Amino acid sequence: MRRDIDEITERPAAIPPVETAEEPEEEVHYHLSPQSIWPITAAAGIALSGAGFVTNFFITAGGVIVLLYAIFMWVQELRHEPH
Amino acid sequence: MTASTYDEIIAHPIPRVWSSEGLLAWVKTTDHKLIGIMYLVTSFTFFLIGGIEALFIRLQLAVPQGHVLTPQVYNQLFTMHGVTMIFLVVMPILIGFANYSVPLMIGYRDMAFPRLNAMSLWLLVFGGLLLYFSLIQGEMPAVGWFSYANLFERPFDLTNGPVFWAVGLIVLGIGSIATALNLIVTIIVYRCPGMSLNKMPLFVWMVLVNMFLIIWAMPFLTADSILLLFDRFVGTHFFQPDQGGNVVLWQHLFWGFGHPEVYIMILPAFGMCSEIIPVFSRKPIFGYTFVAFSGVAIGFISFVVWAHHMFTVGLTESEQAFFAATSMVIAVPTGVKIFNWLGTMWGGSIHWSTAMKYCAAFIVQFTIGGISGVMFSVVPLDYASTDTYFVVAHFHYVLFGGTMFLIMAGMYYWFPKITGRLLSEKIGNIQFWLLVVGFNVTFFIQHFLVAMPRRVYTYTDPNWALPNMISTIGAFIIAASIALFLYNVFYSLRRGEIAGPNPWNAWTLEWLTSSPPPAYNFATIPTVRSRRPLWDLAHPESPDWRFERHGREGRLPPAAATPVGGGDGGPAAAAVPPAATFPVPRISISPARMVMLFFISSESIFFISLIVMYSSYAFHFTSSQLDIKRTFWFSLALFASSGTMILAEKFLDRGNKKGFTALLLTTITLGAIFLVGQLTEYAKLYSESVKINSPGEFGTTFFTLTGFHGFHVFMGLIALTSLLFLAKDWRPGHDSPVKTVGYYWHFVDGIWVFIFSIVYLRTLF
Numbered sequence: 001m002r003r004d005i006d007e008i009t010e011r012p013a014a015i016p017p018v019e020t021a022e023e024p025e026e027e028v029h030y031h032l033s034p035q036s037i038w039p040i041t042a043a044a045g046i047a048l049s050g051a052g053f054v055t056n057f058f059i060t061a062g063g064v065i066v067l068l069y070a071i072f073m074w075v076q077e078l079r080h081e082p083h
Numbered sequence: 084m085t086a087s088t089y090d091e092i093i094a095h096p097i098p099r100v101w102s103s104e105g106l107l108a109w110v111k112t113t114d115h116k117l118i119g120i121m122y123l124v125t126s127f128t129f130f131l132i133g134g135i136e137a138l139f140i141r142l143q144l145a146v147p148q149g150h151v152l153t154p155q156v157y158n159q160l161f162t163m164h165g166v167t168m169i170f171l172v173v174m175p176i177l178i179g180f181a182n183y184s185v186p187l188m189i190g191y192r193d194m195a196f197p198r199l200n201a202m203s204l205w206l207l208v209f210g211g212l213l214l215y216f217s218l219i220q221g222e223m224p225a226v227g228w229f230s231y232a233n234l235f236e237r238p239f240d241l242t243n244g245p246v247f248w249a250v251g252l253i254v255l256g257i258g259s260i261a262t263a264l265n266l267i268v269t270i271i272v273y274r275c276p277g278m279s280l281n282k283m284p285l286f287v288w289m290v291l292v293n294m295f296l297i298i299w300a301m302p303f304l305t306a307d308s309i310l311l312l313f314d315r316f317v318g319t320h321f322f323q324p325d326q327g328g329n330v331v332l333w334q335h336l337f338w339g340f341g342h343p344e345v346y347i348m349i350l351p352a353f354g355m356c357s358e359i360i361p362v363f364s365r366k367p368i369f370g371y372t373f374v375a376f377s378g379v380a381i382g383f384i385s386f387v388v389w390a391h392h393m394f395t396v397g398l399t400e401s402e403q404a405f406f407a408a409t410s411m412v413i414a415v416p417t418g419v420k421i422f423n424w425l426g427t428m429w430g431g432s433i434h435w436s437t438a439m440k441y442c443a444a445f446i447v448q449f450t451i452g453g454i455s456g457v458m459f460s461v462v463p464l465d466y467a468s469t470d471t472y473f474v475v476a477h478f479h480y481v482l483f484g485g486t487m488f489l490i491m492a493g494m495y496y497w498f499p500k501i502t503g504r505l506l507s508e509k510i511g512n513i514q515f516w517l518l519v520v521g522f523n524v525t526f527f528i529q530h531f532l533v534a535m536p537r538r539v540y541t542y543t544d545p546n547w548a549l550p551n552m553i554s555t556i557g558a559f560i561i562a563a564s565i566a567l568f569l570y571n572v573f574y575s576l577r578r579g580e581i582a583g584p585n586p587w588n589a590w591t592l593e594w595l596t597s598s599p600p601p602a603y604n605f606a607t608i609p610t611v612r613s614r615r616p617l618w619d620l621a622h623p624e625s626p627d628w629r630f631e632r633h634g635r636e637g638r639l640p641p642a643a644a645t646p647v648g649g650g651d652g653g654p655a656a657a658a659v660p661p662a663a664t665f666p667v668p669r670i671s672i673s674p675a676r677m678v679m680l681f682f683i684s685s686e687s688i689f690f691i692s693l694i695v696m697y698s699s700y701a702f703h704f705t706s707s708q709l710d711i712k713r714t715f716w717f718s719l720a721l722f723a724s725s726g727t728m729i730l731a732e733k734f735l736d737r738g739n740k741k742g743f744t745a746l747l748l749t750t751i752t753l754g755a756i757f758l759v760g761q762l763t764e765y766a767k768l769y770s771e772s773v774k775i776n777s778p779g780e781f782g783t784t785f786f787t788l789t790g791f792h793g794f795h796v797f798m799g800l801i802a803l804t805s806l807l808f809l810a811k812d813w814r815p816g817h818d819s820p821v822k823t824v825g826y827y828w829h830f831v832d833g834i835w836v837f838i839f840s841i842v843y844l845r846t847l848f
Contacts, residue, residue: 032603033197035111043205046257047213050250053312054220054243074198075805079812 036077042070113197114602115186118204120501122179125208126172132215133167134565136160138558141525145555147541147548154540158225159244161538163214165228166248169348170255171211173486177351178203178262180493181290183501185266187593187600188284190275190609195268195674199261206258214251217244224248227538229341232322232333235311246315249308256301256308263294263301264681268674270294275592277611281375282631284591284614285368288375289354292382293347298685299386300343306692307336310787318776319783321696327780331396332699336692338389346385348482350378352489353420356442359496360424362589363439364431367615367627370423377416377423384413394465403462410460417453421446436587437511441492444519445485452480455530472532479526491518491568498575499582503598506579510571517564524557590615673819676826683830690791690834694841697788700780707846708773710764717760718839721796724753725832728803728825735818740810747807750828754800761793785842792838795831802827 045067052060139160143151186193194200217223224244226234235245270291313319320326322333361368368374390398390406424446455477459465499505528550535547585594594617596605613619613627731746775786802824813821
């Protein structure tokens with residue numbers, strides 16, 4: 001397809017600027033996933049589980065406990081999140 | 084994209100819904116953009132570390148019999164350089180770009196699973212720290228990036244270095260698979276209305292293919308690493324030849340991951356190139372369909388070329404012929420892309436921005452690396468040049484001259500979107516030329532070191548001195564270029580020109596919103612009608628959708644009243660329905676269930692690795708101490724549990740909570756019966772002195788394969804029990820977790836059919 005050469009262009013763009021981040025006149029809320037500490041906690045649990053192989057297996061056990069707790073709390077967050 | 088939608092985006096912005104203050108906000112964030120930025124920063128930090136390691140390597144090799152490093156430290160540095168660049172730089176930096184750009188490019192607000200996305204990022208951070216913790220312990224791995232089994236095993240290396248390698252890669256692998264599943268579901272489910280697969284930006288296409296490669300290739304590496312760890316910690320001997328193990332089997336499994344990995348490290352970069360070149364050539368991509376499908380073809384073929392890394396191991400002639408042929412074939416779809424990019428530039432009005440220069444340099448350098456790669460498919464030539472600096476030159480032309488150059492192009496291209504400011508083109512130009520010179524000085528000369536073996540600590544041949552010195556000088560020019568890039572970043576963050584929403588006059592959706600975008604990306608989810616929605620918006624008199632294919636192939640468009648000539652087929656403009664009637668991509672199953680299906684496909688590869696391993700040793704098993712009849716009965720309990728799970732779901736559908744709970748409990752009981760049966764079988768075998776570390780491979784392979792299956796059953800039981808405890812949450816229409824866990828349960832049942840047939844029924848014949 002040949003569409004083009006005449007379309008070359010200097011800046012500023014041919015498209016009008018779009019500013020979507022302006023403060024709104026009226027509050028409209030759209031649900032986005034909230035911040036959460038449990039993903040980093042779960043990741044730390046997995047990494048600690050692995051670290052035990054090169055240090056002490058008690059660290060692996062600790063990592064597993066951290067991971068299970070993080071998953072439990074993660075599920076709790078999901079249960080109380082609006083769908 | 085319709086004008087009305089566009090107006091809505093301007094007119095009705097939505098307020099930020101997240102607070103974003105302080106370090107904790109970054110730690111806790113689930114915003115794909117912040118996570119993408121953290122991926123980029125983390126990967127670039129590791130790039131600096133890996134680069135410093137490379138400088139030390141080059142200093143050591145600058146002159147014959149150098150003494151900058153000790154042999155052991157040299158081995159550790161080239162190992163960590165390779166591991167860092169592959170697993171902590173190239174893979175995650177491409178994932179970082181995907182994280183940031185894909186939701187914007189498909190017109191959505193975030194990833195499908197934002198928390199999972201955050202966890203993937205932190206697994207990268209912690210996995211990287213774990214690998215480098217070996218430095219603090221003074222036990223950095225010294226086994227090469229592929230850690231061949233004979234170097235890993237305890238008789239050859241008593242330090243914890245190889246363990247750091249294996250554990251670090253398992254942690255990183257979990258993160259990679261999680262993010263890949265997330266991106267696949269995001270792309271499949273959350274494309275904006277009108278964005279059918281043939282209108283997806285090519286970067287998104289390549290990311291999609293890449294993520295499938297990750298979920299299907301990484302399990303080979305995970306299985307390998309686990310088996311190596313078993314050899315070290317449990318006393319198995321998968322890869323110890325003196326006890327019946329096979330080190331070549333390890334190589335097969337490793338390269339089953341390793342060659343798709345090569346394409347994992349380049350396909351998204353191809354996607355970047357396919358976005359950047361059209362914008363700066365002021366033309367649509369030439370041969371969109373070919374670019375997309377050649378990526379898919381590369382993905383498939385990449386799984387059948389692995390043994391070309393093993394020609395010198397000693398393959399049969401037919402194996403050599405097969406893998407030589409597939410290695411040549413895979414060059415075809417790759418070459419197609421080169422012509423697509425050249426065809427796009429041909430006749431275009433090229434704007435030589437820094438990003439475009441990087442793309443042009445990529446085409447030249449990647450072609451050189453590609454051609455030297457095809458040379459290795461010629462088996463005698465591979466024999467002659469394997470493990471020499473010719474190979475080092477080849478893969479650096481692909482991964483540095485190719486991928487890293489495109490990553491640089493991506494940095495210059497998307498930096499304005501990410502930060503709101505343009506990188507300085509003036510500094511960028513100097514930095515680009517420094518990198519081109521530095522890169523080619525470093526690596527081109529290495530093609531002539533075809534007699535010098537790689538991974539050697541030092542050398543004595545005076546003929547190798549000059550090329551090595553030139554290569555070292557080149558490495559420091561690269562370092563200067565990277566330092567200048569960092570300066571450009573910090574300078575431009577403060578003083579860079581304000582970018583505005585669309586500084587390049589580009590056409591994909593990420594340029595529709597502000598720079599940087601608000602947390603919610605788009606106030607109104609856009610609707611697209613062509614591959615270049617922003618072109619349509621700016622040129623309502625000649626929108627692309629009039630000229631793109633919407634139906635039968637090869638139909639030419641009618642003469643249009645617009646000044647644009649040509650087209651590659653499509654119906655009359657009047658036949659194109661208005662935007663409002665364009666379909667939203669609808670998928671009949673929930674994202675959670677979809678992610679489980681893809682996870683199951685990934686897990687299947689893991690089990691295939693174990694089954695292949697078992698089968699390759701099983702030929703030597705002459706007698707069996709397995710009690711088939713007994714195992715059959717407790718297997719029947721497991722198979723029956725799938726039926727009760729299906730019935731439980733049906734009862735839930737009808738709103739019969741009591742029936743659901745009873746059947747779920749039955750499923751758990753049947754699963755537990757299977758596990759108890761398996762444990763008693765283990766106890767019986769142990770009493771007969773058949774153990775996991777017994778001489779011969781039966782105990783090693785049997786307990787590993789069936790044990791991993793048992794572990795999966797155990798995890799399934801935990802998930803089912805969780806469903807039971809949360810039973811009050813489930814009701815018709817809100818049962819996605821139940822069905823998701825159900826899929827997993829059917830999988831562990833289904834995989835047992837194969838294991839039972841191969842391990843038990845095979846002994847009957």
